[in-house]
Amino acid sequence: MNRDEPLARHAVTMSADQDASGSAGGATAASARRIAHLDMDAFYASVELLRRPRLRGRPIVIAGRQPKVLRIDASMRGVVTTASYEARQFGVRSAMALAEVARRCPDCLVVPVDFDEYRRLSRMFKAVIRSFTAQVEDRGIDEVYIDLSDTPGIAEGRGRVLAQRLKDAIREATGLSCSIGLAPNKLIAKIASDLEKPDGLTVIEAGDIAQRLWPLAVRKINGVGPKADERLAALGVQTIGDLARQPLALLLEHFGNRYGHWLFEAARGIDERPVVTWSEPKSRSEETTFERRLHPQRDWRQIARVIASQAESVAQGLDRRQYLAGTVGVKVRFDDFRIVTRDVGMREPNADPVMFRRAAFEALARVPMDRPLRLLGVRASALEHAAQRLRTGGETATSAQAGGAPAGAAAPKAPPPIDDLFSPGE
Numbered sequence: 452m453n454r455d456e457p458l459a460r461h462a463v464t465m466s467a468d469q470d471a472s473g474s475a476g477g478a479t480a481a482s483a484r485r486i487a488h489l490d491m492d493a494f495y496a497s498v499e500l501l502r503r504p505r506l507r508g509r510p511i512v513i514a515g516r517q518p519k520v521l522r523i524d525a526s527m528r529g530v531v532t533t534a535s536y537e538a539r540q541f542g543v544r545s546a547m548a549l550a551e552v553a554r555r556c557p558d559c560l561v562v563p564v565d566f567d568e569y570r571r572l573s574r575m576f577k578a579v580i581r582s583f584t585a586q587v588e589d590r591g592i593d594e595v596y597i598d599l600s601d602t603p604g605i606a607e608g609r610g611r612v613l614a615q616r617l618k619d620a621i622r623e624a625t626g627l628s629c630s631i632g633l634a635p636n637k638l639i640a641k642i643a644s645d646l647e648k649p650d651g652l653t654v655i656e657a658g659d660i661a662q663r664l665w666p667l668a669v670r671k672i673n674g675v676g677p678k679a680d681e682r683l684a685a686l687g688v689q690t691i692g693d694l695a696r697q698p699l700a701l702l703l704e705h706f707g708n709r710y711g712h713w714l715f716e717a718a719r720g721i722d723e724r725p726v727v728t729w730s731e732p733k734s735r736s737e738e739t740t741f742e743r744r745l746h747p748q749r750d751w752r753q754i755a756r757v758i759a760s761q762a763e764s765v766a767q768g769l770d771r772r773q774y775l776a777g778t779v780g781v782k783v784r785f786d787d788f789r790i791v792t793r794d795v796g797m798r799e800p801n802a803d804p805v806m807f808r809r810a811a812f813e814a815l816a817r818v819p820m821d822r823p824l825r826l827l828g829v830r831a832s833a834l835e836h837a838a839q840r841l842r843t844g845g846e847t848a849t850s851a852q853a854g855g856a857p858a859g860a861a862a863p864k865a866p867p868p869i870d871d872l873f874s875p876g877e
């Protein structure tokens with residue numbers, strides 16, 4: 452960026468979609484794996500209490516966009532995003548209507564949602580985890596799976612020592628507590644992290660399954676939703692142990708091939724899913740917010756310079772990571788906060804700065820420039836990995852090999868099964 456540009460903020464974003472899936476973390480035998488599920492305790496509420504210590508000990512819910520903390524009142528609209536543990540003692544839960552909260556807990560305070568702050572703390576606690584190992588699968592803003600199988604220290608105290616060290620490091624860096632479940636796989640680890648919340652540390656090994664899992668309600672299995680729960684109840688299945696006693700044939704008969712098999716294995720604590728450590732990005736973008744309004748005609752040269760620079764920079768960023776884009780677009784925010792975007796499809800997916808600049812100008816020409824503007828951005832989407840394209844025989848009309856290893860060397864593996872693939876079977 453040129454230094455004379457009146458930039459207030461400049462943002463580069465590579466956004467990914469977890470469901471796009473990625474490479475397998477560990478191909479070791481299930482019995483040898485040590486998988487942790489780490490879940491932050493009442494995350495949004497805990498972050499708010501961190502910076503509002505005077506609210507500690509009081510029941511609070513995170514909800515709404517109002518400018519300040521309010522006392523609950525039956526006329527409030529909206530639903531609870533997160534409830535503090537104090538509020539949960541009154542039966543207040545996530546997704547509960549505020550009017551209902553007012554009935555159950557008249558002293559509850561309503562704290563506005565601030566996702567920027569939650570994302571900031573989320574990045575912080577995940578950075579702590581990544582200082583232990585790179586084998587981390589992001590499962591959202593407040594939870595991750597971690598493959599600790601090869602992390603030094605995992606053998607001590609059945610893994611408790613290492614897990615406690617993780618918890619301590621996160622608390623030291625963020626002031627927040629979390630709960631960890633440590634188990635041979637993701638399925639059991641997820642159940643385990645919930646057993647001693649908040650500030651829990653639960654280790655379950657293969658030999659503990661009958662004793663620790665079977666007494667639990669079948670709903671505790673991530674993937675058994677309300678509908679499946681209802682149908683299992685009709686068969687007399689209440690606990691995971693009840694489920695483990697059902698013959699496979701009966702489960703197949705009632706739940707179909709895929710889900711029936713999955714239930715049969717889940718009850719026995721069998722789950723071979725790997726920890727997926729990366730996901731395919733969906734888009735890459737750059738945005739610049741201006742301190743003063745830019746006039747569409749008088750400031751045209753500056754607008755053109757910014758768009759050109761952003762387009763080139765987005766292309767170079769993709770090129771370095773060996774991605775190609777099928778679509779390039781622009782985003783304009785006017786001084787009345789109206790946002791207009793326009794996309795242009797590329798003839799061939801590429802990461803060529805010249806092509807990107809051309810496409811961005813083409814897109815910009817389609818934006819009705821009838822007001823001063825405050826923000827300009829360029830976004831590339833419909834991304835694909837350069838190696839993928841080589842493999843499928845597509846042409847790479849790009850300089851994709853310019854920065855780094857030969858594109859063919861990084862051919863991604865076939866995606867592993869995706870998490871949460873069981874719910875459609877219900």
Ligand SMILES: [Mg+2]
Pocket residue numbers: 490491492493494593594
């Ligand atoms: Mg949580």
